Amino acid sequence: MKNLKGALMFGQSGGPTSVINASAAGVFLEARKHPNITAVYGLAHGIKGLLEEDFYDMGKEDEKELLLMKNTPSSSLGSVRYKLANIDKDDTDYKRILEVFKKYNVRYFFYNGGNDSMDTCNKISKYLLSVGYDCNIIGVPKTIDNDLYGTDHCPGFGSAAKYIATTLMELNLDAKVYDKGQVAVIEIMGRNAGWLTAAASLAGYKGLGADLIYLPEVPFCVDKFKKDVKRVMDANKGKCIACVSEGVRNKDGKLIVEEFSDEKSKDHFGHTQLGGLAIHLADLINQEYGVKVRGIEFNLMQRCAAHLASAVDVEEAFNAGVEAVKAAVSGKSDMMVAFERDMSSGSYKCKYFLLPLEKVANTEQKVPLEWIINNGTALSQDFIDYALPLIQGDCKAPLEDGLPRFARLKKVQAGIKK
Helix, strand or coil, X not given: CCCCCEEEEEEECCCCCCCXXXXXXXXXXXXXXXXXXXXXXXXXXHHHXXXXXXXXXXXXXXXXXXXXXXXXXXXXXXXXXXXCCCCCCCCHHHHHHHHHHHHHCEEEEEEEECHHHHHHHHHHHHHHHHCCCCCEEEEEECCCCCCECCCCCCCCHHHHHHHHHHHHHHHHHXXXXXXXXXXXXXXXXXXXXCHHHHCHHHHHHCCCCCCEEECCCCCCCHHHHHHHHHHHHHHCCCEEXXXXXXXXXXXXXXXXXXXXXXXXXXXXXXXXXXXXXXHHHHHHHHHHHCCEEXXXXXXXXXXXXXXXXXXXXXXXXXXXXXXXXXHHHCCCCCEEXXXXXXXXXXXXXXXXXXXXXHHHCCCECXXXXXXXXXXXXXXXXXXXXXXXXXXXXXXXXXXXXXXXXCCCCCCCECCCCX
C-alpha cells in the first residue's frame, strides 16, 4: 500500500519504560516531515483511546516538548492492557476501529508495545485488509523484559538493565557493611524471560554483584534455594545477596509466588499479578537460619528510572519511531521495527529492519539456557558480552531547579470521547 494520504494514529500499550516516550517522539517528529501525513494523533490509553474516540492532536505540541519526551519516563499518552477478542468470536471492537479510522481518515497506525501489543497490531492489520480498508500498520517494539521474538534486543531493556546493575552495586556496598551476617533477597521483574534478572550479573562483572541469580528459564526449588543461601553464608561470614526473577516457577510450572498465596489477582490478559516473592523468600531464610534478612523488590523503579537511562537505549528507541514512520510512508505494513546487532567493525552498531507481525505476536524470546551456569545460579560471559553494549552512555532530562525537566504536553483533544 503506497502513497496513502491521511492521518497518523499512535498509541502506547503495556508496561511503561524509561524510553517509551523516545519512540513516541521519533514517530511524531518524523511524521511532521511527510506531506502525505495530514494529521498526527496520539491515543489516550492505547487501544482504549481508539475505541472510545479519545485522542490528542500532536500537531499542536511544541517541538521542544516533543524533544523532551526522549528523556521523559513512563507513557506520556497513557497506557493500557486490553486484549482484542478473536474476530471469529466477536468483531465488535474491529468494527468500531474501522468506524473511527474512516471518520478521521486514518491511513497510518502505529502501536508501541510488547508481545500482546504486537498481537493487537497484527489483528487490526488482518481485519482492515479483509474489509479492503487501506491503512499501513507498523509495530514499534517496547519492553524492558527484552522478550520480543526476532529482534536482538528491545527498547527499554538497556536502561532497565543499567538501573538493575547500578542499584545492585550500591546495595552490595550497603548490605555488607556490618560485622554480622545479613541476607538480601532482591526481586526483579521478568514473568517468563529472565533478561532483567540476568542484568544483575553486570554488577558482578564489576565485583559488586549478587552471589546467586535465579531466572524463570530454569525450574526453581525452594529447598535448593535455602541450601544455596546457606552455602554462600558459610563461605562469606553469614552474608548473601540473591536476585530472583518474579516469575520463577517450580518443576511443574507453577509460579513460586502462588505457592505462598493462591489469591493473586489476574490482569486483562489472564496474567497473574506478580510481586511479593522477595519478602516471602527472605522470611523463609529468617525462619530457617535465624539470620537478619532484607526482602527488596525493585518494582516499578526498574522501568521508570530515566535518571539512569542508557544513551544507546534512548537513541535506539527514538530511531525505532523514526524507522516506523519511514517504513509506513514507503508502503510497508503489518510489520514491526526490529534491531540487528552489527559487530563487523569491531564495535557495536545497531541496524534496523522489518519483521512480520505474525512472527512476533505472542512469541517470547528467552535467555539461552547455555548462558545460565553454576547449577542455575549465575550467567556466563556470553550474557555480559551481549548486554554491555546496550547500557553505554548517559542520557537524561535537563535539570530545572536541580530536578529533571520532563515533557509537558498540552494534550489538545482531537477525538470526540464517547
